[in-house]
Amino acid sequence: xxxxxxxxxATVIETWGSAPRPVGSHLVVDADGNFEGSVSGGCVxxxxxxxxxxxxxxxxxxxxxxxxxxxxxxxxxLSCGGRIRVYVERLD
Numbered sequence: 001x002x003x004x005x006x007x008x009x010a011t012v013i014e015t016w017g018s019a020p021r022p023v024g025s026h027l028v029v030d031a032d033g034n035f036e037g038s039v040s041g042g043c044v045x046x047x048x049x050x051x052x053x054x055x056x057x058x059x060x061x062x063x064x065x066x067x068x069x070x071x072x073x074x075x076x077x078l079s080c081g082g083r084i085r086v087y088v089e090r091l092d
Contacts, residue, residue, distance in 0.1 A: 007031075007091050008089060008091065012040075014085040021041075025039050029048075061088060066083065067084070068082065068083075
């Protein structure tokens with residue numbers, strides 16, 4: 001990452017049930033959409049990158065929550081459901 005650019009950092013602040021990353025995990029995103037780290041995976045990570053780009057562009061910090069119920073997880077072939085809460089903020 002280019003240290004002279006604004007970036008946003010996303011941090012897992014809370015989890016319930018099954019979660020792919022523990023509390024404290026980070027994802028850092030620059031204005032070009034380049035990122036390092038991980039807060040989840042798949043479509044959740046894509047949504048976090050999109051939110052981070054909004055924050056970098058001058059938006060307010062965001063609290064995001066993602067989750068799936070055990071019933072939905074079972075239908076999708078996942079072993080169990082879970083939820084994560086991610087805080088996204090700009091770093092200057």
